[in-house]
Amino acid sequence: MKSSLRTEVGGVSLETPVIVASGVWPMDPRLWPAGSIEGVGAVCSKGMTLEPREGNRGLRIVETYSGVLNSIGLQNPGVEHFIAEELPLLDNSGRPVIVNVAFETLEDLGKMLERLKSFRSMVVAVEMNVSCPNVSRGGMSWGVHLESLGSAVSMAREVWEGPLWVKLSPQAPSIGEFARASQEGGAQAVVVGNTWLGMAIDNDLERPFFENVFAGLSGPAILPLALRAVWEAAGAVDIPVIGCGGIARPGDALSMILAGASAVEVGTALFIDSGLPASICRELEANLTKKGLASVRELVGRARNYQGEIGERLR
Amino acid sequence: MDRSGDPMKGPPADRRGSISFSRPLGDHCVHMGIELEGLSSKAIPGQFFLIRERGVLDPLLGRPLALVASEGNVLEFLFRVSGRGTARLATLPPGAALELRGPCGNGFPEPVRNELVLVAGTLGIAPFIGIPSFCSERVRITAVLGVPGKGWEPFVEWCSERFTGIRINSDDGSIGRHGDPVEDTLLIVGQRHEVWGCGPEAMLRGLGRVHEKGCDRLLVSLEKRMACGTGGCLGCSIRTGSGSKRVCVDGPVFEWRQVFGGSHEI
Numbered sequence: 001m002k003s004s005l006r007t008e009v010g011g012v013s014l015e016t017p018v019i020v021a022s023g024v025w026p027m028d029p030r031l032w033p034a035g036s037i038e039g040v041g042a043v044c045s046k047g048m049t050l051e052p053r054e055g056n057r058g059l060r061i062v063e064t065y066s067g068v069l070n071s072i073g074l075q076n077p078g079v080e081h082f083i084a085e086e087l088p089l090l091d092n093s094g095r096p097v098i099v100n101v102a103f104e105t106l107e108d109l110g111k112m113l114e115r116l117k118s119f120r121s122m123v124v125a126v127e128m129n130v131s132c133p134n135v136s137r138g139g140m141s142w143g144v145h146l147e148s149l150g151s152a153v154s155m156a157r158e159v160w161e162g163p164l165w166v167k168l169s170p171q172a173p174s175i176g177e178f179a180r181a182s183q184e185g186g187a188q189a190v191v192v193g194n195t196w197l198g199m200a201i202d203n204d205l206e207r208p209f210f211e212n213v214f215a216g217l218s219g220p221a222i223l224p225l226a227l228r229a230v231w232e233a234a235g236a237v238d239i240p241v242i243g244c245g246g247i248a249r250p251g252d253a254l255s256m257i258l259a260g261a262s263a264v265e266v267g268t269a270l271f272i273d274s275g276l277p278a279s280i281c282r283e284l285e286a287n288l289t290k291k292g293l294a295s296v297r298e299l300v301g302r303a304r305n306y307q308g309e310i311g312e313r314l315r
Numbered sequence: 316m317d318r319s320g321d322p323m324k325g326p327p328a329d330r331r332g333s334i335s336f337s338r339p340l341g342d343h344c345v346h347m348g349i350e351l352e353g354l355s356s357k358a359i360p361g362q363f364f365l366i367r368e369r370g371v372l373d374p375l376l377g378r379p380l381a382l383v384a385s386e387g388n389v390l391e392f393l394f395r396v397s398g399r400g401t402a403r404l405a406t407l408p409p410g411a412a413l414e415l416r417g418p419c420g421n422g423f424p425e426p427v428r429n430e431l432v433l434v435a436g437t438l439g440i441a442p443f444i445g446i447p448s449f450c451s452e453r454v455r456i457t458a459v460l461g462v463p464g465k466g467w468e469p470f471v472e473w474c475s476e477r478f479t480g481i482r483i484n485s486d487d488g489s490i491g492r493h494g495d496p497v498e499d500t501l502l503i504v505g506q507r508h509e510v511w512g513c514g515p516e517a518m519l520r521g522l523g524r525v526h527e528k529g530c531d532r533l534l535v536s537l538e539k540r541m542a543c544g545t546g547g548c549l550g551c552s553i554r555t556g557s558g559s560k561r562v563c564v565d566g567p568v569f570e571w572r573q574v575f576g577g578s579h580e581i
């Protein structure tokens with residue numbers, strides 16, 4: 001990759017600003033389709049929990065218009081198995097590994113980060129997935145309650161000395177406020193964001209498709225929503241924002257960056273195009289050349305400089 | 316059977332292709348040939364491809380379809396027209412641009428027995444079409460097919476051309492024997508036989524109930540909704556006697572016992 005794409009985001013040096021989002025790609029790189037590593041700046045692990053989780057029963061994937069609802073339920077083998085079996089494989093991929101951690105209690109979070117500390121050389125950053133329920137608050141997700149989020153981020157900051165990112169929940173009542181709370185808690189970047197809560201109904205059976213009724217929406221259908229959230233977050237914090245949600249074509253990644261994202265994560269689109277990271281990189285390089293710019297960092301937030309009445313109102 | 320950890324198998328690849336032919340078989344099914352750009356793809360029966368219209372974001376996901384045959388760069392598929400994706404695929408003309416991810420999954424192994432019975436519910440026949448040319452000549456194959464009935468004649472005829480002596484069963488009795496294919500196998504399966512099944516879950520369960528102990532090896536090819544097709548999304552996970560498995564990489568072919576044998580829900 002050209003050096004013009006090299007960047008640093010939230011304490012992590014990246015060859016390219018394109019990151020594989022959590023939960024969509026195999027933890028064993030031998031299963032990655034040929035060529036899919038090209039253009040990838042870093043890879044997020046599947047959401048890890050302290051103990052193994054079987055995941056949800058019933059249907060887990062339902063296609064919607066230009067999107068996917070998923071209800072995987074954080075199926076994962078637990079942090080010990082991850083460290084022993086999966087982390088070394090991911091590390092072998094030659095790409096920086098970001099570990100996505102999910103937790104229901106602060107105690108679980110602390111224990112997981114304690115364990116990961118000994119593997120610091122293989123983990124370039126921890127990404128906190130705050131979409132899980134906070135057990136001490138009756139199952140309300142960490143990411144929609146400002147104090148819960150703040151306490152989790154501060155506690156993670158105390159334990160984990162490496163780069164710490166927070167992946168915000170789009171269900172947060174105000175993305176800007178929650179991004180600020182993450183920054184105040186010590187996060188070095190915010191990822192905006194996770195899946196958007198939705199549902200689908202099986203009209204024949206007259207019931208929700210999913211056992212858990214609601215499920216997370218991702219894919220091109222959510223791009224405009226995610227873009228707006230990135231814009232808001234970038235206007236609210238000084239730490240970098242990583243744009244995630246609905247990127248399916250190279251121009252979508254560029255839009256995220258122009259809106260204020262320093263890097264992007266791609267998820268659902270990899271289901272249909274494993275070459276997307278490489279094509280995003282080509283698009284970004286071409287855009288830099290066209291504008292006579294030397295680094296992708298110069299593209300970040302350029303749409304925010306828009307001068308005009310509408311721009312003024314939106315800023 | 317579980318070849319997910321086998322580095323020799325290799326991951327699927329994303330390939331561009333275009334429709335070389337598309338022929339309806341009655342009102343319900345389509346036989347389609349897809350020409351791949353570039354090198355041909357090595358695949359074995361039971362493996363599958365995720366197929367979608369190129370450049371289109373709605374419908375979004377590739378539809379998993381079993382490879383029926385391949386001739387040079389042309390891959391053949393047989394599919395039932397049911398929801399949005401397959402209905403769309405069925406209307407595309409020759410030359411239309413597609414994307415394929417594959418070959419995915421483990422595929423069928425060499426049979427261990429000389430007597431092989433293939434039991435299919437409608438389109439469950441698809442992964443079996445390539446079996447006769449894949450198996451060594453010593454293997455005697457009997458295909459048993461179940462269809463709803465009226466309107467399925469062209470499909471049945473097409474299948475009959477590919478399997479001599481195929482046993483046809485229909486729910487309404489209008490084609491072949493009146494009844495279901497599992498019942499039909501009672502007359503022909505014994506200890507010397509190996510039985511492979513593909514079709515609705517209820518049929519596969521039934522197959523095991525009657526043959527689990529009565530035949531030498533019972534394999535089934537499963538269908539689950541899929542997103543990535545390469546073991547990443549865990550959308551196709553099933554619970555088995557030996558832990559959680561992903562149908563797209565650990566299957567779709569499993570030992571019947573492993574999937575349906577225990578008290579666990581799949």
Ligand SMILES: Cc1cc2nc3c(=O)[nH]c(=O)nc-3n(C[C@H](O)[C@H](O)[C@H](O)COP(=O)(O)OP(=O)(O)OC[C@H]3O[C@@H](n4cnc5c(N)ncnc54)[C@H](O)[C@@H]3O)c2cc1C
Nearest residue numbers: 378379380381394395397398399400401438441538539540
């Ligand atoms: C390994 C494998 C091999 C298959 N081989 C064949 C084949 O050779 N011929 C054939 O006709 N069918 C085959 N199927 C079933 C086929 O994939 C579905 O009929 C098809 O995906 C339905 O898509 P749709 O657009 O008609 O339905 P929609 O209702 O639009 O589908 C919505 C979503 O659900 C998924 N879906 C719906 N039904 C099924 C199903 N039964 N299995 C898996 N996913 C489903 C779709 O892929 C899509 O993501 C196979 C399935 C699997 C898992």
Ligand SMILES: Cc1cc2nc3c(=O)[nH]c(=O)nc-3n(C[C@H](O)[C@H](O)[C@H](O)COP(=O)(O)O)c2cc1C
Nearest residue numbers: 021022023047070129194218219245246267268548
């Ligand atoms: C099948 C699936 C599984 C996911 N698993 C996780 C997970 O374990 N942890 C997490 O933080 N996000 C998870 N996500 C969310 C994605 O990482 C991403 O944030 C979201 O899908 C939006 O981006 P996209 O539209 O590019 O997919 C998952 C998404 C999908 C579709």
Ligand code: FES
Nearest residue numbers: 543544548549563
């Ligand atoms: S379809 Fe994604 S893991 Fe099987």
